[in-house]
Amino acid sequence: MKYIPQYLIILTIGFAAEIMNAVIPAPVPACIYGIIILFILLCSGILKLDHIKESARFLIDVQPVMFIPAGVGLIVIWSEVKDSVLFYLAVCVVSTVFTILVAGWVTQIVIKRRKKS
Template sequence: MKHLSQITIIAAVSFLGELLHYFIPLPIPGSIYGLVIMFLLLLSGIVKVKHVKDVGDWLLTLMPIMFVAPIVGIMGSFTECSKFIIPIIITATVSTLIVMIVTGTVSQALISLRDKKDGDRDVK
């Protein structure tokens, strides 16, 4: 019963997100609208964490397996990819690492600035 109501809430928010995606002519997927809606519901207290936590945790733990099919789907564009395979490989490898390093370093620097201003180290 507990799980059923959690699934219903999560499905309802996913559905609402898809509905918004259908009506709003922007390239934003339903899942992103859904994330924002769920966040607002939690923030406003309409939905409590305990109302979605168990099923949410279960889904988040399973997340990696959801990417297996899209990775196998790369097979479908082997021929298209082979036309510019070197730029593709460099984009996916080198530039991904650069983005990771830049994001991490910049945000960490901004965090230290904020921490210094405050003098304390952790969130209160």
Template sequence: MRILLQLALILGICYAGDLIHDFTGIPVPGNILGMLILLLLLCLKIVKLEQIREISDFFLKRLAFFFLPPAIGLMLVGDDVKSEWPLLLFLCIAITVITMAATGWTVQLLNKKSKNKD
């Protein structure tokens, strides 16, 4: 029963993100807003990690299952992917490099700010 309550809490937060998206027109998907709301609630300790631990562990253990629909979608457009593979490969490499650089710069910036506080 406890898992159902935890699931209801997470789904309620996700639904709140969808409602915010629908009513405000913010150009961010509702599920992303829901994740940001959950992060905010966890950071402010309004929702305790123990309150959602079991359902979170359940989802994390089955994370690969959630990648099946996109994988099947890729199989359906396989011919398009085959014809554009050089561009896709370049984009994957470029985005990976950009993400690594942005992460590195962010960590360095946060480290400098942390050292300045001390």
């Protein structure tokens, strides 16, 4: 029975996040509110990790599969985007490599400086 109460908790947080998304006039998606709510509940001790652990781990484990339908959706919009597709791809490639480089290097430099001092 442990999975059912765990899912109830996670779904309730998802629902609360949806309400926040609807009420607060900011372009912040529900799942971001959800991460913040769950994190605060865990940090404050209101919720114990044991209350959600197995179900949360299951959801994290299967998450990669969940992106496939969105990826397959490319065939629907293909005719609409095919003329600019190389430009969009170039933006994705260059920007992603650059972001990995900058975020990784800056973080590593800050950590190394802190370790020295």
